[in-house]
Amino acid sequence: MFTPPPTFAGFGLGLRKEHYRDFLETDVPVDFVEVISENFMVDGGQPRHILRQVRERHPVALHGVSMSIGSADGLDHAYLRRLRALVDEIQPLFVSDHLSWSRVAGFNSHDLLPLPYTREALDLVCRHIDIAQEALGRSMLFENPSSYVAFADADMTEWEFLAAMSRRTGCGLLLDVNNVYVSSRNHGLDAQAFLRGLPAERVRQIHLAGHTEVTDLLIDTHDQPVCDDVWSLYAQAMSLLGPVASMIERDDAIPPLAELLDELAIARCISERAHDLREAA
Amino acid sequence: MTLAELQRDFRVWLTHASPEAARRLDPRAGMGMTVYQNNYRAQLVGVLEASYPQLHAWLGSSLFLEAAIRHIDSRPPHGWTLDAYGADFEATLSHMLPDNPDVHELAWIEWSLSESFVAPDATMLASDRLAEIDWDIARLQLAPSLRQRSVTTNASDLWSALQQQTEVPESEMLATPGGVVTWRQGYTCQLKPIDAIEHEALLSLRDDPRFSALCDALVARLGEEAGIARAGELLASWISAGIVTDVD
Ligand SMILES: [Fe+2]
Numbered sequence: 099m100f101t102p103p104p105t106f107a108g109f110g111l112g113l114r115k116e117h118y119r120d121f122l123e124t125d126v127p128v129d130f131v132e133v134i135s136e137n138f139m140v141d142g143g144q145p146r147h148i149l150r151q152v153r154e155r156h157p158v159a160l161h162g163v164s165m166s167i168g169s170a171d172g173l174d175h176a177y178l179r180r181l182r183a184l185v186d187e188i189q190p191l192f193v194s195d196h197l198s199w200s201r202v203a204g205f206n207s208h209d210l211l212p213l214p215y216t217r218e219a220l221d222l223v224c225r226h227i228d229i230a231q232e233a234l235g236r237s238m239l240f241e242n243p244s245s246y247v248a249f250a251d252a253d254m255t256e257w258e259f260l261a262a263m264s265r266r267t268g269c270g271l272l273l274d275v276n277n278v279y280v281s282s283r284n285h286g287l288d289a290q291a292f293l294r295g296l297p298a299e300r301v302r303q304i305h306l307a308g309h310t311e312v313t314d315l316l317i318d319t320h321d322q323p324v325c326d327d328v329w330s331l332y333a334q335a336m337s338l339l340g341p342v343a344s345m346i347e348r349d350d351a352i353p354p355l356a357e358l359l360d361e362l363a364i365a366r367c368i369s370e371r372a373h374d375l376r377e378a379a
Numbered sequence: 380m381t382l383a384e385l386q387r388d389f390r391v392w393l394t395h396a397s398p399e400a401a402r403r404l405d406p407r408a409g410m411g412m413t414v415y416q417n418n419y420r421a422q423l424v425g426v427l428e429a430s431y432p433q434l435h436a437w438l439g440s441s442l443f444l445e446a447a448i449r450h451i452d453s454r455p456p457h458g459w460t461l462d463a464y465g466a467d468f469e470a471t472l473s474h475m476l477p478d479n480p481d482v483h484e485l486a487w488i489e490w491s492l493s494e495s496f497v498a499p500d501a502t503m504l505a506s507d508r509l510a511e512i513d514w515d516i517a518r519l520q521l522a523p524s525l526r527q528r529s530v531t532t533n534a535s536d537l538w539s540a541l542q543q544q545t546e547v548p549e550s551e552m553l554a555t556p557g558g559v560v561t562w563r564q565g566y567t568c569q570l571k572p573i574d575a576i577e578h579e580a581l582l583s584l585r586d587d588p589r590f591s592a593l594c595d596a597l598v599a600r601l602g603e604e605a606g607i608a609r610a611g612e613l614l615a616s617w618i619s620a621g622i623v624t625d626v627d
Binding site: 136137139140141142143144145146147164168169170171174176177180199202203204205206207208209211213214216218219222245246247249250251284312313314315317 | 380381382383385386387389390393394404405406409410411412414415418419422423455456457458459460461462464496497498499500523524563566
């Protein structure tokens with residue numbers, strides 16, 4: 099039986115092409131970086147070379163988007179072998195993916211599609227997490243996705259699903275605070291209940307990101323600064339959680355690194371305040 | 380509805396925009412299913428644009444988008460990584476623009492460069508090893524990043540001009556068909572047009588990697604003196620370019 103990976107309290111950024119230079123040539127004040135695993139699950143060439151160099155300077159978290167842990171027709175074992183090879187080389191801080199699915203019958207949507215929160219899906223996801231963790235030889239983190247539809251026949255809430263999944267498989271959780279906000283707004287849920295419903299001791303990492311509003315729906319675009327509502331949700335999360343690794347996720351409209359470091363400074367500040375309040379209490 | 384049924388319906392919605400499938404998944408018919416549909420298509424268009432920047436510039440946005448839409452409608456993604464989605468875009472372009480070999484060749488160049496970019500690493504052959512090689516039995520090892528094809532147009536000139544943002548020449552047929560190779564030297568991708576003799580010589584190494592066989596083939600084609608001279612020239616250029624990465 100796996101247990102969630104060791105805690106790491108720190109502040110990091112997603113490593114994006116636009117900032118390779120900064121990370122290779124300057125001392126970027128972050129405690130870790132996160133990379134998209136698939137971008138580096140290649141045979142060779144510059145991407146792997148850059149990652150090796152960055153790894154010499156910073157702890158690296160591997161964040162995947164293609165495991166498709168909720169596919170009814172099973173996991174892709176060749177994918178798991180490729181990921182294992184990368185894990186063995188990089189010795190990452192965390193290995194994560196999403197509570198979602200992408201593949202069905204040879205088709206790959208390359209999107210993080212929502213699962214119904216049913217007992218059937220929970221059994222299947224847990225079976226798959228067992229297989230994946232076994233194949234990687236370590237425990238993983240799974241992230242709550244943003245979703246735009248909620249299926250009618252759910253047996254439980256998303257946070258109940260996440261909690262049960264983590265308890266049964268020993269995986270840790272990656273809490274994306276923006277995704278909590280987006281999904282809660284889209285489906286009329288109580289974001290605070292979501293946070294309180296998660297097993298705080300199993301959360302290892304936090305994502306902070308921006309979203310876009312389109313005709314009454316919030317869309318998880320990662321192309322904006324973190325908004326005030328998400329910052330206050332982060333403050334609440336930090337008052338509930340133990341030591342975690344927090345980071346800003348930006349995938350589009352990528353600004354100069356300094357702007358992201360400024361956002362990260364806000365996260366540090368909020369986290370310290372939450373910590374002080376907890377100590378005082 | 381079982382999970383498998385739900386996922387089948389979702390696929391039909393994404394690939395065929397079937398309203399029945401969407402209604403089964405979301406009876407309230409909110410905007411959510413449309414968001415997934417848009418994200419799916421926009422992401423695939425985006426990855427084709429990112430994989431083929433020079434082809435995009437060459438065709439112009441509206442023709443490129445038309446090709447991308449055709450590709451998405453006829454070839455839904457199936458690979459493990461989104462980056463692989465553009466692999467058979469050339470086939471879609473060949474259907475759509477059958478009389479534009481420049482476009483097919485440009486697409487091939489761009490895709491092969493991206494494959495070379497992440498192909499397995501190889502080291503250059505050290506020059507001090509050359510003296511000790513017995514060339515009568517030597518077998519040439521090609522870079523794992525090497526890709527080649529025959530060409531009939533000046534597509535490699537087009538690609539280079541587009542990439543360097545210099546004046547792009549008219550596309551034209553070559554006086555005699557030749558070849559083009561892409562490979563990676565260290566971490567830098569290379570593109571080179573080659574003549575028909577070099578193209579055949581490199582192809583023949585895939586079947587028979589012996590340097591002596593290469594010499595025989597070139598002698599048969601060019602005569603004793605010219606054949607041996609050309610074999611030596613080719614070998615020297617391949618070693619210094621990192622196209623031949625080892626000799627055993
Ligand atoms: Fe996230």
